[in-house]
Structure formats: structure tokens, C-alpha cells
Amino acid sequence: MSKANRSMLWIFFLLVACVQLFPLVWLVDFSLVDSNEFFSDSVLVWPDIIKWQNYINAWVDGQFVRYLINSVIVSGATIILTTVISLSMAYAFTRMEWKWRAFFFGVILLGIMIPIHATLLPNFAIFKTLGLTDSYWGLILPYTAVSVPFSTFILTGFMRSIPRAIEESAVMDGASIYRTVFQIILPLTMPAVVTVAVTTFLNCWNEFIMAYTFISNNSLKTLPFSVMNFAGQYASDYGSQFAVMVLTSIPAIVIYAIFNEKITKGVTAGAVKG
């Protein structure tokens, strides 16, 4: 590609990126001003005095810290459970020899197609009977169940591409199958495991409808909820509402900034083999 063309493309991409991210810039901008400014004619406003009170409202009345902790607990537990379960299943599906493995692999993959919204109503009844609604488990269990099929799919794809020689020598040396999986296979599949962990994180962190259905106890709600809660409480205080939205988005953006290469690599690996 010629230099002139490349510069043109650069400018074009930059323009598109500005347009694409403009709503987010707008969100941050208006989270810093008084709600009265919303009704001015200007597209963006330059705050004479930055209204930090919006963020104080969001942090204190939005109970940001409590929801943040809940989100961290639920996402963390889901990531660990999903990784362990998917890794051991992927190992059984790719390496171990048994009669029904193709069948069960197919069954698990069905989980990607079935809409979770269709299982929402009966799950609500089941969880209620089991006493799982209004507990962390009421979110961790369904989140894990939803994450496992996709994660197993990614991990089996990756595991097929790594040579068997290393684990074979480990088994020859007398290591148990469990040690082999978690001490030999886990490090070898680390790139795929990170991809799985990051996608699982983003899904749990941002999940709304299950949290909305299964949790009614305020002290157990997760971050997306703080936005909803706050919208009711501060109905006309748009500035504070926007501040909550900005605060809620920051953790996911930070995690993304750190791991974005891994997401791309994981998707690329999956797509090429898929």
C-alpha cells in the first residue's frame, strides 16, 4: 500500500473511531456537569466548575463499593469454577478414550445454542425451591453453566493443537492423571485459559437479566444493578446517573486494556480452526 493511501486510511480510521467513541466521551463529559446543563444547546459542555458531587453521589448513594465487591466475588468464583470444569472436560474430550465422548461433547455444545432467557423462568422456580435465589450461588451457578460450553469449545480446540509427547513422558514417570492435567496441561494451555477467563469475566461482570431475576436482596446485587437502582433514586439527576455509568464501566475497560491481546488471540485461534 502506498504511503498516501496509508495516510488516508489512517485519517479515515481516526474519524470513524471518533464517531464511534463519541457517545462515551459525551457520557464522561456530562457526568462532570450539573444536570441543568443537559438542556443547553451545545453538544459538549466545558464545565466551569467540575461537579465532583455527581461522583460522590454515585460512590456513596450508589453504594458503589458494595456492588463492586459483589461483582468481584461472583465473577472471581465463576472464572475459577469455569476454568477448572472446562479444562478437565476438554481433557476428557480430546485425550481420554471412552465410548460416549463425541455424544457428550455434542450435548455440551448445544448449551451455546439454547437461549438462556428461555431457561430463566423454570430456573427461577428451581432456584427458589433449592433456596439459591438471593445468594451468591444463585448467580455463580448459572453464570458458570452458561460459560462452560463456550469455554470447553475454545479449550478443546486449543488442546488438539498441542503435542502429546510432554504429558506422555509425565505419565510414564508415574504422575497421576490429575497431576498431569493441572501441572502439565494447564501451563501448556495457558493462552487459551486466559482467553476463557477474560471472556467469562466480561460476561459475568456485565450480566444483567439473571441478576435482575434471581437477586432481590440489595446487599447481594452486582454492579449493573447500581445503575438501575440509581436511575430510580436519582431520576432527574442525570449528571449523577452518568457518573455511576462511568464508574461501572471503568473496571471492565481496565481489564480489557490489560488483556486485549489475549482476547484477539483467542478469537483468532478459534476462528482459524473453527
Place this chain on the structure above:
Amino acid sequence: MHKVLSDRMAIFIFVFPGLAFFILTFVAPIILSGYYSLTNTIAPGTSVDMVGLSNFKELLLHDERFWLSLRNALLLGLGFVLIQHPICIFFAIMLDRIGGKAEKWFRTIFFIPCVISVVVISRMWLSLLDPTFGLLNKVLGFLGLESLQHVWLGDSSTALGSLLSILIWSGFGWGLLFYYAGVKGIPEELYEAARLDGATGIKLHWRITVPLLSPVITVQVTLAMITALKQMETVFLTTNGGPGDSTQFLAVYLYNQAFSASNYGYANAISIMFIIVCLLVTFLLNRIMKNKNLDY
């Protein structure tokens, strides 16, 4: 080695937890849903009267909203395939061509909306499209196009289109990433061979890149239709199906039937039809696409 790898106990320990989760959250609920769909119960835990298949009869023969939801899903899916995907493919190819630091930077930037919670996205767009202080109407006013200002989400003629725009905006990064991965998988030699034959620029990509992307396109089109069918949160948080069912979707409809209209039994019948439709669409699309690929 063989003995270790066919250890039944180990296989059980590896597969059972995942399977148990699957049964608990997919199989058991679907069976239960099937049971409730044959009743006229109003909420979980209340009295249960068996009504046979009457819920399904009502749903399929007399319920306009059900068919309207499917129509909306189809329109949204077509919107994804005809508008979002060509844009994604175009950007994926250009991203691959630009190379260097820019490739990495723009790939990262374009994906940012994908990491933001659907609640934030929905509420943000509600504000952006707000008729009084929304950004879009302000920009139109600024450009002197007051005549185009609109109650975007509140008018049944523009609500579905507005929803499509929100979803294209928030899903652009994922589509781009998948097509980009596909473009990266095309070996450079093929381009060189085509260039020797005199193909350049748009012609080169139209003749070489797009056909070679067809496996990725096949998967993505299926996923787009499924995504359209499964649409829930964004609708629920912006229009909640309205105005006048113009943005009604199956998942929103069943949710409101269960928890607002107290038709729990009927809502479960919608759930069962919903699952059947999703599996059927996946199956049919795979069939159609496979045949097409053979012709090619």
C-alpha cells in the same frame, strides 16, 4: 498410556461436574418448562391446573405478538447481515491492510464498546436518543436539520431501526474481530498470485478475500440470526417491546408474560417455542449454507 487414558474413574471426575451444571441449568429447566407450559399457573409455587396443549394452540394460532416477535427478530437479523456485517468485513480488510502499530491500536479502540455493560449501553442510548436533551436531536438542530428531529425510540416507525443502530454500535467490535481473524487466516501468497493476474484494490478483495471468508461468513450469519432471536436486555432496558409491540421480541415477551402479566404457564409455552425456534434456525441455516458452499 492407554490404561491411564481410559481410567473410568478419572473420566467420570472430569466430565461429571460440567455435565451436572449442564443438567441443572439447561436440561432440568427445559423439562420443568415443558411441564409448566401445559398448565395455566399464574406464578411459580401457586396452584397448578393442567390445560393440555391449549397454551400452544393459543400461541401459534391466535397470538399475533408471537409472530410479530419473530418478524422483528427476522428484520433485526437481516439488518445485522445486510448492514453490520458488510461494514465489519470492510473494516477487517482495511485493518489488515493498514498494518503496523495502527492495526493494533484501531483494533483495540473499535472493540471498546463491547466491554461495556448492556445496562450502561442501554441507559446511555436512552439519553442519546432522548427527544429533549439527547445528543442526536441536538446535532441535527446544530446542522439546521430540525425537521429530522424525532422521538427515536418512542415512535413505532423508528423504534426498531433505532434499536438496530444501538446494537450495530455495540456489537461492531465482535463482528470486526471475527472477520479480522478470518482475514488474517488468508495466506499472503494468494494475494500475490492474484496481483500477478492483474487484480488490484477493491476488485482484488471482492474476488479473493470475500470468497475466502465464506466459511467465517457462514458461521457469522448463523450467529447473527441467533443473536437477533435472543435479543433481550437492550430491548428490555430501552423500549420494553413498545411502542405498540413494534420492538417486541420473544425473550422480552415471555419475561413480561411471566412476571408482569402473571401468565407463568403461558410464558413457559413461549420459552419452549423459543428454544425450538432457535434450534430450528441454527439447523436450517447450517443446511442452507452447507449446500451453498458445495456449489461454490
